[in-house]
Amino acid sequence: MTGQVTTVDGRVAGRRGQATRQKLLDCLGKMLGSSPYRDVKVIDVARKAGTSPATFYQYFPDVEAAVLELADGVVRESAELSELLTxxxxxxxxxxxxxxxLVEGVLTFWRKHDAILRVIDLGAAEGDRRFVRLRTRVQGAVVKPLAETIEAERGRGRATAPEATPTALAASLVTMLAAASAQPKSLQALGAKQGDLRPALALLVHLGVTGRKPAAK
Structure with a gap:
């Protein structure tokens, strides 16, 4: 952890306090992977971290504040996704x-952070502007450079579908990748095996960017 960390009442946390705060966040992140967001209680997080609710409240006013802290971390990490298109x-x-x-990178990121991304999606779907902004930033890390890539391909005369704007195409492709990553079991139940899904997604991405199928290997 870098930077200055403060407690709820504004005191600067020392090294030990920072470690405790991070442990609480780590335990919360693990719990979100197996429990519905709203079922997670402060006492459960504190118990899992081997500390007390009073200690939790030193660093976070409630579970939602800690969830938002985790979400901010995911957003910061999502900025690296743009490198997949650089x-x-x-x-x-x-x-x-x-x-x-691109497909592999996006799927890996979404699955790595599946628990917190599901919470972000839930909050955004309910109209919470904080979660809407977080989801926009995560998606934007891929949508913006992908739209620029599509625009550049059109400038070279390689892309089709002029009726769709580059941003609309990019947003559609990223939404598709995120949905495929979030629903592996249901897609597999429908007959879409994971081993077949990646090349199918890569085909659709290539078509969306260039307007053509990938060249034969």
Whole structure:
């Protein structure tokens, strides 16, 4: 953890306090992976972290505040997703590789942070503006550079579907990837095996960016 960390009452936390605060966040993150967000109680988080509710309240006024802290961390990490599109060529076989790596990178990120991203989606769906802003920032880390990539491909005369704006196409593709990542069991129950899903998603991404199927390997 870097930077100055303060308690609820404004005191600067020392190294031990920072470690305790981080342990509470780590335990909360694990609990969100197995329990519905609103079923998680302060006493349960504190017990799992081996401390007391009073200690929890030194660092967070409630569970929601701690959840938002976890969500902020995911948002900061999501900024690295833009690197999946930096300096990539979408011509020939390189385009197929770019699509595959984008799919793999986005799916890996969404599955790594599945628990907190589900909470963000829930809050956003309920109209909580804080969670709407968080989801927008996570998605924007991929949507913005992907839209720029589509725009650049159109400038080279390689993309089709002029009736769809680059941003709309990029947002649709990112939404598709996020949904596929969040629903692996239901998709598998429908017959879409995980091993078949990635190449299918990469095909759709390549089509969306270039207007063509990937070159044969």
């Amino acid at each position: 300096g990539r060529s979408w011509a020939g076989r390189a385009g197929g590789a770019a699509a595959e790596e």
